[in-house]
Amino acid sequence: MTFHPVPYRPARLPDDEALARAASLRQRMEARRSVRMFSADPVPERAVLDAIAVASTAPSGAHQQPWTFVLVTDPDVRRRLREAAEEEERISYGGRLGEAWLDALRPLGTDAVKPHLTDAPYLIVVFQQRFALDEDGGVRKHYYVDESVGIAVGMLLTALQVAGLAALTHTPSPMRFLGELLGRPRNEKAFAVIPVGYPADDCVVPDLRRKSLDEVLVRI
Amino acid sequence: MTFHPVPYRPARLPDDEALARAASLRQRMEARRSVRMFSADPVPERAVLDAIAVASTAPSGAHQQPWTFVLVTDPDVRRRLREAAEEEERISYGGRLGEAWLDALRPLGTDAVKPHLTDAPYLIVVFQQRFALDEDGGVRKHYYVDESVGIAVGMLLTALQVAGLAALTHTPSPMRFLGELLGRPRNEKAFAVIPVGYPADDCVVPDLRRKSLDEVLVRI
Ligand SMILES: N[C@@H](Cc1ccc(O)c(I)c1)C(=O)O
Ligand SMILES: N[C@@H](Cc1ccc(O)c(I)c1)C(=O)O
Numbered sequence: 001m002t003f004h005p006v007p008y009r010p011a012r013l014p015d016d017e018a019l020a021r022a023a024s025l026r027q028r029m030e031a032r033r034s035v036r037m038f039s040a041d042p043v044p045e046r047a048v049l050d051a052i053a054v055a056s057t058a059p060s061g062a063h064q065q066p067w068t069f070v071l072v073t074d075p076d077v078r079r080r081l082r083e084a085a086e087e088e089e090r091i092s093y094g095g096r097l098g099e100a101w102l103d104a105l106r107p108l109g110t111d112a113v114k115p116h117l118t119d120a121p122y123l124i125v126v127f128q129q130r131f132a133l134d135e136d137g138g139v140r141k142h143y144y145v146d147e148s149v150g151i152a153v154g155m156l157l158t159a160l161q162v163a164g165l166a167a168l169t170h171t172p173s174p175m176r177f178l179g180e181l182l183g184r185p186r187n188e189k190a191f192a193v194i195p196v197g198y199p200a201d202d203c204v205v206p207d208l209r210r211k212s213l214d215e216v217l218v219r220i
Numbered sequence: 221m222t223f224h225p226v227p228y229r230p231a232r233l234p235d236d237e238a239l240a241r242a243a244s245l246r247q248r249m250e251a252r253r254s255v256r257m258f259s260a261d262p263v264p265e266r267a268v269l270d271a272i273a274v275a276s277t278a279p280s281g282a283h284q285q286p287w288t289f290v291l292v293t294d295p296d297v298r299r300r301l302r303e304a305a306e307e308e309e310r311i312s313y314g315g316r317l318g319e320a321w322l323d324a325l326r327p328l329g330t331d332a333v334k335p336h337l338t339d340a341p342y343l344i345v346v347f348q349q350r351f352a353l354d355e356d357g358g359v360r361k362h363y364y365v366d367e368s369v370g371i372a373v374g375m376l377l378t379a380l381q382v383a384g385l386a387a388l389t390h391t392p393s394p395m396r397f398l399g400e401l402l403g404r405p406r407n408e409k410a411f412a413v414i415p416v417g418y419p420a421d422d423c424v425v426p427d428l429r430r431k432s433l434d435e436v437l438v439r440i
Contacts, residue, residue, distance in 0.1 A: 003329030005424035008253050012418055013384035015264045022270035022383040029277040029375065033228050044235045049433065050242035056436045057249040058374060059389045062324040065431050070438045077440055100361060104282040109223030141320060144391065147412070150370015151389070154278060155249065157371065158378040163242040164233035169279045169371070171364065182440060192367070198232060204225035211285050213269060216276045218290045220297055220402060 028162060030210070035166040036110070037200040038120035043165055048122050048196055051159035058152035061144030066129035067152050067191075070182050071122060081181055082117035085172035085193070089114065092173065108206050116168055120195035125178055126153055127188040139187075149191050156194070166199045248382060250430070255386040256330070257420040258340035263385055268342050268416055271379035278372035281364030286349035287372050287411075290402050291342060301401055302337035305392035305413070309334065312393065328426050336388055340415035345398055346373055347408040359407075369411050376414070386419045 013021070052069045060066060072078060089112035093102070117123065128149040132140040153169070160167045172178075175190035184190075233241070272289045280286060292298060309332035313322070337343065348369040352360040373389070380387045392398075395410035404410075 001327040004427035006427045008423045008425040018267045018383045022267035026270040026273050029274045034279050047238045047242035050246040053246050053433045054249045059254050072440045107221040146366045151374035154371035154374015155378050158375050163238045203228045205228040207224040207226045213273045220292045
């Protein structure tokens with residue numbers, strides 16, 4: 001394949017419109033929290049699908065788009081997934097994480113019980129394609145896979161928040177069981193498990209502080 | 221530190237509003253392209269700052285927020301940064317990447333010349349804090365740094381696109397020179413260089429195809 005250039009001439013927004021859109025998204029995103037207590041209430045499915053489509057617009061190394069989004073609603077699969085995750089987490093919280101890590105997690109109030117895996121109406125399991133598997137069994141290298149899939153997940157979480165849906169970015173480690181349970185091919189590796197829904201009526205979150213813009217920005 | 225729970229009761233959007241917002245963001249994001257030919261025209265700075273603030277709302281391992289955004293406008297620093305990047309890229313394109321990688325890049329039409337590093341009005345260099353450096357020189361482990369910073373960059377790119385600004389996710393590898401040139405501490409490692417601005421009037425992009433939702437989605 002060679003380079004086929006096409007013009008790219010997106011309409012410019014007037015400055016005041018650009019500023020208003022950026023400010024409004026910032027306000028919306030600053031209200032986002034990772035949620036671990038979900039309502040079972042249904043959410044509009046098309047909004048979840050659109051959010052996955054947004055994720056799939058992410059840039060990627062060599063435009064390889066090395067991601068698969070597994071949307072799990074089957075209650076039986078969800079139950080088995082939760083059991084396997086909680087089994088790993090019991091080992092993790094039981095000592096595998098080590099003292100420093102457990103200390104770092106204490107303010108979050110997390111433990112090995114993971115109701116969000118069965119309670120939220122949707123579960124998106126994001127897989128990264130570590131390499132390409134051709135139909136004839138051939139293998140091709142993928143570039144910047146972690147970066148690309150991370151960026152796609154950032155777009156996914158933004159879209160969910162914009163649509164008023166709550167989510168959690170969860171990594172029930174080690175995550176090997178996810179590929180096995182969901183029948184993913186050997187080139188795919190789980191990146192995160194993302195329950196999606198509305199917060200439960202009695203939802204609580206840890207009282208955390210975000211860094212201010214000044215704390216994360218350096219100007220040169 | 222211990223767990224201090226606070227209620228989280230975000231207002232629910234009506235279904236039609238949730239659907240409209242998700243659909244509108246999807247449409248906007250599907251129009252995004254990685255841009256390598258920038259106009260020197262100024263863009264509203266507050267929109268860029270708001271986009272960085274959006275990035276900094278990302279979830280992160282143990283809520284460590286392991287990111288620094290260096291916003292570079294100084295022309296002299298930009299020039300040196302471009303020279304250093306192009307020096308690395310000449311070695312890369314001259315053979316360091318290898319045949320398979322160069323083949324994978326051919327459809328993008330990229331080469332070692334990187335005008336966007338000096339032409340775009342803003343350059344955001346994103347650093348990941350591989351570990352925490354305390355004031356007394358102590359070191360603390362950070363968790364899921366690649367994932368967290370990738371997600372933050374996905375939020376950044378979404379916010380820029382929503383504000384009508386074009387960007388490129390660029391990795392002029394190896395990226396060591398970036399920390400040296402920008403005087404970053406030893407716990408920080410460059411993740412990507414992101415020029416931001418409007419596309420040049422004669423901007424072209426490769427004629428690439430995105431995977432459809434069907435190609436990236438699996439339902440269970
Ligand atoms: N860093 C080089 C090469 C390059 C370019 C694009 C891309 O998707 C990948 I993977 C690599 C450059 O920036 O030209
Ligand atoms: N995977 C465990 C532990 C955990 C939790 C939160 C977090 O930010 C980090 I880093 C780890 C769990 O999900 O409980």
